[in-house]
Amino acid sequence: MLSLHQLTCFLAAYEHRSLTRAAEELGYAQPSVSEQIRNLEKSLGVPLFRRVGRGVVPTTAADTFRPHAEKVLAAADDAQRAVTSIKSFETGTIRFGMFGVARLYGGAGLVADVLERYPGVRVELVGRHSRDVQEDLRRGRLEAAMIAVAGLASEGMAVTPIARDELVYISADPERLKAPVTAKRLADATLVMPESTYRDVDSARIVLRRMLHEAGLNPKTRIEVEDVETAVELVGRGLADSVTQKGVAVQLLPRLAPKAGWVPLRPRVYDTLAIVHRAGATLSPAARLMIELATQRIQAIIPPA
Amino acid sequence: MLSLHQLTCFLAAYEHRSLTRAAEELGYAQPSVSEQIRNLEKSLGVPLFRRVGRGVVPTTAADTFRPHAEKVLAAADDAQRAVTSIKSFETGTIRFGMFGVARLYGGAGLVADVLERYPGVRVELVGRHSRDVQEDLRRGRLEAAMIAVAGLASEGMAVTPIARDELVYISADPERLKAPVTAKRLADATLVMPESTYRDVDSARIVLRRMLHEAGLNPKTRIEVEDVETAVELVGRGLADSVTQKGVAVQLLPRLAPKAGWVPLRPRVYDTLAIVHRAGATLSPAARLMIELATQRIQAIIPPA
DNA sequence: CATATGCATAGGCATCACCTATGGATCAGA
C-alpha cells in the first residue's frame, strides 16, 4: 500500500542521493528510511535506487516517479492548507440556519459583517421558516440556527434564548390603536396573518392561539398570506389588521404601511428568538461566529430575553 | 499525520453518507473506518461529519476538503500507473551502456528495435568508450552494458561473454594482405591506431600489446587518431596500415576505404564483447530487454564466443 | 593498508490498524 510517508522518504533520498542524508533531514534513523524505500519499491514492483556500495543512485524508474511523487505531496499539502484556511475563516462555507423573517432583523447586515471580516468565506443563510430550520437541525444538515420558538421544549435540542420579541397589534385605524388589544378584541378583529403554509407550526401563531385559548376564545383569521410584507401591505390599505413581532412592525410599517401603527397586546405575549443546536454538540468556530454576530444584531433591535 | 488511507475512507464515507456503507465498500469493519475518519479529523483539526443518530452528515469543511482529497488520490494513482507503465515498457527511459564502436555493430538498429516494440520509451545509449562505461557501471550510474573486455577479470563485476571479435590487419597494399600477419611483421608495419585518448586501456590495444610482447617485440604506432573512421580512411589512402575488429573492417572498409582489404593475424587474436553488470545485481526488465536485443544483433554479425 | 562512510540486517519496543463484541441513539412500523 502506497503511503505519503514513503513518498516523503523517497524524495529526500532522491535529492540527497543518500539514505543517511535523507534520514538526517527527516529526523529519522537511517534504517527507517531504508525500510520505507524498500517497502515503496516492493509496492511499486520496481527498484528505485541502485545500492552501490557507498551511496545510492536513482534508477530511470525513480526519475520517472519523482515528479509524480512531488505532485502527490503537493496535492496533500494543498488539501491540508484548504482545511487550515477554513479553520481561520480564510475560506470555506459558513452555513447557518435562520428563520424567514430574520432578514428583517438585519440578516443582510449579518452577512455583510461576515464577508467584511472574512473576505474569503461563502455564507449560506438557509431555512425559509423556523420549522424547516428545525427539521434541518434534526437531520444534521445544519449545525446551528437562530429561530423563533414558541415553547422552549424541543426534543434533543439545546435551546439558548437570545431575545424576547413582543407580539403587537398593527392596524391602519387609529381608533384601534388607542388602547392595548385584549384577547376578546383580537378574536373579533378582521385579521390577515402571514406564513399560511406554516400556520399550524408558526411560533407566533402558537403563542396567539394559546393566548386566545386561555380566554376561552377561538381564533379566526380572515386572510392568509405567505409573506409578512404582503400582510403588512394589506394592513396599510386598511383591509385588515394583524399581529406581528414588534421588531417586524418597527422595520416594515414605515416602509410598507406609513399610515398604520402598532399597539401592545394585553396581556403582553412574546415570541422567543433562540439559538438552537443539537444537544451535546461541540460547535464549530464558524457556528460560534455566526451566533455571536447574529446575537449582537438582534439584541441591537430588540431587548435580550 | 495525513495518510492516503484516511482519504480513501473519507471519500467513501462522504459518498455513502454512512460509515457502515463505506466500510462495506472498502472491505473493512465499521469501527475501522470510524477510527480512520476520527484520526483524519484530529489531524486536520476540523470535524468532517456530524454524527446524527443514524448516519453521518458532511460538514462544510468536508465539502471543501473533498475535491482536494480526490486530487491527492488521483495523483497517487497517476504515480503508480506511471511506474506500472515503466514495468511494461509503455513509457520510461531505458539507459544502456555501450562502447563507442557499438554503432558499427548495429547500434542504431538496436535503438530502432526498441522504439518499434515499445513506442513510448526513451532510449539512452551511453558511453563513448568501454573504459567510460565500466566507470559508470562501477559508480552505479549504469545498470548494465555491453562492452569490449580485454581480459575477463573485472573487479566486482559479472561479465558474460557474448561474442569473440577477431582482430584483423587492414591495408590498402595487396602485397601485405597475401598472408596472415605475424607479430614480427606487425612490429615492422607503419600503423595508425584509433582511440588515442584511451590508448592505455583500450581492449584491442591490450590484446595487441600482449601478442607482441609474447613475441619479444615492442609495439610502435606511427599515427594516433581518435575515431575509427579516421583511421580507416588513412588506411584507405595508403598512408598506414591498422589493426581493427573484423566486424569493424567488414562494416567500414567498403565505405571508407574501397581499395583496402583485410587479412587475419597469426596467431589469431580476439577482442571479447561481453555483457557486464555489478556482481549479484538483479537486472531490471529494461536491462534484460536491451541485453537480449543487443546480443541478437551482435551475434548476427560476428560469431558467438 | 587503515580509517571513514554508507547501506543492510537483526532484534526489540511502542504504536497503529484491524478485528469482534457490545452499548446507546434513532428511525420505521406494528
Add this chain to the structure above:
DNA sequence: TCTGATCCATAGGTGATGCCTATGCATATG
C-alpha cells in the same frame, strides 16, 4: 407507544508496522 432494525461509538485483544540501537559488509579515501 413500544419493538426491532439500523448505525455509530467504545472497549479490548491481536497482528502488523514504524522506529530505534547495534552491528556487519562493502566501498571510498588518505
